[in-house]
Amino acid sequence: MNRMNHQAGALSDLRIVDLTQMLAGPICTQMLADHGAEVIKVESLAGDGIRASGPFRSDDAEHAFGGYFQSVNRNKSSIVLDLKQEEGKAVLRRLVEGADVVVENFRAGVMDRLGLGYETLRAIKPGLVYATVRGFGDPRSGASPYAHWPAFDVVAQAMGGIMSITGEPGGAPTKIGPGVGDIVPGLMLALGILAAVHHARRTGEGQFVDVAMVDGILALCERTVYQQSYEGRTPGPEGNRHPLLCPFGLFPASDGWVAIGCPDEKLWTQLARIIGRADMVDDPRYATNRARVAHADDVIAAVEAYTGPRSKAQLAEALGGSVPFGPVCTARDIFDDPHYRIRDMIVEVEHPGCASPVQIAGVPIKMSATPGGVHRRAPRLGEHTDEVLRDLGITPQQIERLRAARVVA
Numbered sequence: 532m533n534r535m536n537h538q539a540g541a542l543s544d545l546r547i548v549d550l551t552q553m554l555a556g557p558i559c560t561q562m563l564a565d566h567g568a569e570v571i572k573v574e575s576l577a578g579d580g581i582r583a584s585g586p587f588r589s590d591d592a593e594h595a596f597g598g599y600f601q602s603v604n605r606n607k608s609s610i611v612l613d614l615k616q617e618e619g620k621a622v623l624r625r626l627v628e629g630a631d632v633v634v635e636n637f638r639a640g641v642m643d644r645l646g647l648g649y650e651t652l653r654a655i656k657p658g659l660v661y662a663t664v665r666g667f668g669d670p671r672s673g674a675s676p677y678a679h680w681p682a683f684d685v686v687a688q689a690m691g692g693i694m695s696i697t698g699e700p701g702g703a704p705t706k707i708g709p710g711v712g713d714i715v716p717g718l719m720l721a722l723g724i725l726a727a728v729h730h731a732r733r734t735g736e737g738q739f740v741d742v743a744m745v746d747g748i749l750a751l752c753e754r755t756v757y758q759q760s761y762e763g764r765t766p767g768p769e770g771n772r773h774p775l776l777c778p779f780g781l782f783p784a785s786d787g788w789v790a791i792g793c794p795d796e797k798l799w800t801q802l803a804r805i806i807g808r809a810d811m812v813d814d815p816r817y818a819t820n821r822a823r824v825a826h827a828d829d830v831i832a833a834v835e836a837y838t839g840p841r842s843k844a845q846l847a848e849a850l851g852g853s854v855p856f857g858p859v860c861t862a863r864d865i866f867d868d869p870h871y872r873i874r875d876m877i878v879e880v881e882h883p884g885c886a887s888p889v890q891i892a893g894v895p896i897k898m899s900a901t902p903g904g905v906h907r908r909a910p911r912l913g914e915h916t917d918e919v920l921r922d923l924g925i926t927p928q929q930i931e932r933l934r935a936a937r938v939v940a
Contacts, residue, residue: 540567541901547632552579554713555664556636557603559720564606565894566903572607578912593884595911602891604909611913611940618938625923627652632660639678649739659737660727664720668743687712691748698768716747777823782838788859794820802854806837881908913940
């Protein structure tokens with residue numbers, strides 16, 4: 532049964548056994564849970580390591596988990612299984628019999644050594660979709676020389692190429708703030724899972740779905756590939772400019788920064804007139820995007836001369852709605868912005884041990900007939916163990932025996 536106590540989402544007939552931890556795997560399964568999939572998070576006796584990562588509210592009397600875990604594990608159930616014990620493996624196999632998807636992000640070979648790899652579980656259920664996200668992918672999809680290297684977000688950002696084009700020209704490579712090395716591959720895996728489930732339901736044939744974190748970042752940086760191929764030029768740090776579009780980037784304001792993008796001629800004409808530089812519209816040095824890229828210093832200086840003395844609010848009044856424009860927002864700005872409130876992008880959720888709700892990011896994919904949502908908090912470690920085991924037909928007496936043997940918790 533689906534434990535989600537809310538209006539059925541678009542994926543309410545999908546059951547996922549989630550063996551992931553940290554960020555890349557959990558963000559994948561969370562996206563599916565947000566849209567109604569039943570996600571049973573299988574944790575070790577120690578639990579997902581990010582439970583202890585914080586941040587913690589000052590009034591949190593329980594410390595069951597912090598904000599990191601809450602943010603990417605909402606809408607899930609938690610069951611604790613010791614997969615090193617044969618009885619724990621037996622319980623997992625029973626879970627798989629009733630599941631559509633298994634997702635894991637261990638190092639390559641870990642599940643195989645446990646006797647729970649793709650081929651073994653597919654023999655139990657031929658229509659099973661088995662999905663993985665690892666630093667350098669699984670050898671089944673192509674044996675990378677780095678297949679057994681561990682990886683985190685920062686490694687994927689470094690080797691996938693995004694750091695090499697981020698930062699100021701001539702400066703050090705710069706890490707992107709959010710964990711895109713985890714999040715982007717996780718979202719790609721969610722898409723792969725849905726495609727594979729669609730195929731399985733049409734044909735009865737399951738399959739192995741694999742995303743390497745570094746591959747996901749390379750795909751995100753697709754522009755660098757064709758720049759290298761077409762021009763024979765290795766792109767470097769771009770700062771706040773764009774190598775192919777102008778004006779397109781960040782510009783100073785008297786109280787911060789704003790983003791402006793006007794690469795086509797219609798938008799450029801509008802912007803040039805607003806900033807009092809109509810003379811640049813028909814000038815052949817600035818009349819086309821290609822010409823403006825060649826004379827980017829002149830164009831950027833003209834825009835900065837207009838934006839620099841004005842506040843973000845003044846620039847919003849002058850440019851907002853006329854050309855692509857937006858202020859650079861802090862988290863506090865976002866909390867105060869009506870856009871995010873109206874679109875339910877800052878949502879309240881219960882947190883164990885806290886006297887009042889906390890806020891986490893909402894669901895960005897809006898659906899008219901089957902809306903997704905944040906319907907319940909992240910689970911305590913093993914919170915749903917007994918319930919899940921009962922659903923499998925395991926008796927209370929058997930559950931107590933498994934608990935006494937530390938197979939479950």
